[in-house]
Amino acid sequence: xxxxxxxxxxxxxxxxxxxxxxxxxxxxxxxxxxxxxxxxxxxxxxxxxxxxxxxxxxxxxxxxxxxxxxxxxxxxxxxxxxxxxxxxxxxxxxxxxxxxxxxxxxxxxxxxx
Amino acid sequence: xxxxxxxxxxxxxxxxxxxxxxxxxxxxxxxxxxxxxxxxxxxxxxxxxxxxxxxxxxxxxxxxxxxxxxxxxxxxxxxxxxxxxxxxxxxxxxxxxxxxxxxxxxxxxxxx
Numbered sequence: 505x506x507x508x509x510x511x512x513x514x515x516x517x518x519x520x521x522x523x524x525x526x527x528x529x530x531x532x533x534x535x536x537x538x539x540x541x542x543x544x545x546x547x548x549x550x551x552x553x554x555x556x557x558x559x560x561x562x563x564x565x566x567x568x569x570x571x572x573x574x575x576x577x578x579x580x581x582x583x584x585x586x587x588x589x590x591x592x593x594x595x596x597x598x599x600x601x602x603x604x605x606x607x608x609x610x611x612x613x614x615x616x617x
Numbered sequence: 618x619x620x621x622x623x624x625x626x627x628x629x630x631x632x633x634x635x636x637x638x639x640x641x642x643x644x645x646x647x648x649x650x651x652x653x654x655x656x657x658x659x660x661x662x663x664x665x666x667x668x669x670x671x672x673x674x675x676x677x678x679x680x681x682x683x684x685x686x687x688x689x690x691x692x693x694x695x696x697x698x699x700x701x702x703x704x705x706x707x708x709x710x711x712x713x714x715x716x717x718x719x720x721x722x723x724x725x726x727x728x729x
Contacts, residue, residue, distance in 0.1 A: 508659070535715075537717060537718075539718075539720075544722065545722045545723075546621070546707050546709070546720030546721050546722045546723055547660075547707075547718075547720050548720070549717045549718065549719070552717060592660070594660075596715065602714035602715040603648065603650075603662075603665045603667070603672060603673050603714050604662065604673065605662065605718070606659070607659040607660040608659055609657065609658065609659050610659075
């Protein structure tokens with residue numbers, strides 16, 4: 505069974521601070537996705553990373569896929585209240601059915617104005 | 618018009634009731650999914666349909682019964698549920714296998 509561990513579970517920071525959240529596994533994934541879910545809504549895709557060591561930037565968000573494709577990180581620079589939400593990582597196994605995604609439990613971020 | 622629409626947004630039902638959740642996607646995707654989101658647990662994949670055929674069924678109890686009449690509509694029929702089935706039920710669609718998911722806003726189900 506593939507598992508994705510996300511840390512921290514909860515994070516409360518002041519506006520303008522930087523933060524990093526982590527997504528770790530002992531399994532190799534063919535790709536990894538990050539989603540953000542706001543209260544009362546469904547998750548929304550932020551990015552997909554595919555290549556080991558890949559770095560993608562989305563405005564103030566920087567995503568990195570580990571060299572061994574077992575882990576990923578999300579770094580937010582100068583956090584804004586609009587960044588508040590539940591951040592979910594999801595990995596697609598290299599050997600499993602392509603419809604299967606393994607989700608982490610998420611990191612709940614609160615950015616205080 | 619949002620890409621994936623779920624109704625109702627909230628549902629309270631007794632353990633002996635029968636109800637259905639509805640999902641409609643306007644993205645032209647050919648795969649649709651039901652996920653269960655419970656507190657302190659990862660999202661759990663329940664069912665996947667591709668081109669109206671069920672391709673995944675992750676050991677879900679028979680009190681949950683999916684139906685996919687066409688590539689744009691997906692239902693989840695519920696009967697004799699248990700209180701532990703209370704959760705947020707999310708519908709999603711994708712272009713195909715391996716493609717990112719587009720989620721609806723979910724149905725918050727409470728079983729009393």
